[in-house]
Amino acid sequence: MSDLIDIVDSLENRISKLLHxxxxxxxxxxxxxxxxQELEANSSLQQDELKHWEEKFSALKNANAILxxxxxxxxxxxxxxxxxREIDMCIAQLSE
Numbered sequence: 001m002s003d004l005i006d007i008v009d010s011l012e013n014r015i016s017k018l019l020h021x022x023x024x025x026x027x028x029x030x031x032x033x034x035x036x037q038e039l040e041a042n043s044s045l046q047q048d049e050l051k052h053w054e055e056k057f058s059a060l061k062n063a064n065a066i067l068x069x070x071x072x073x074x075x076x077x078x079x080x081x082x083x084x085r086e087i088d089m090c091i092a093q094l095s096e
Contacts, residue, residue, distance in 0.1 A: 065077075
């Protein structure tokens with residue numbers, strides 16, 4: 001009988017430890033999910049900021065080319081030609 005009580009006590013002890021670990025893991029999981037959300041939000045903000053700075057850089061390159069800088073002249077000409085093609089397509093669609 002004593003052996004049975006020892007076994008039951010041992011099982012209760014193990015179950016208690018497992019439940020405690022389970023609760024700790026649940027809390028850690030919640031914390032990690034919050035951290036993931038924060039990092040995703042931060043990443044999104046950084047991507048938006050990067051896009052903003054890339055647009056500013058592109059505008060600055062175009063301005064430099066228009067002002068006479070030879071470095072970005074080819075890119076600017078290509079950009080202007082692309083814009084002219086887009087305008088021509090819009091005019092063609094409007095005239096249909």
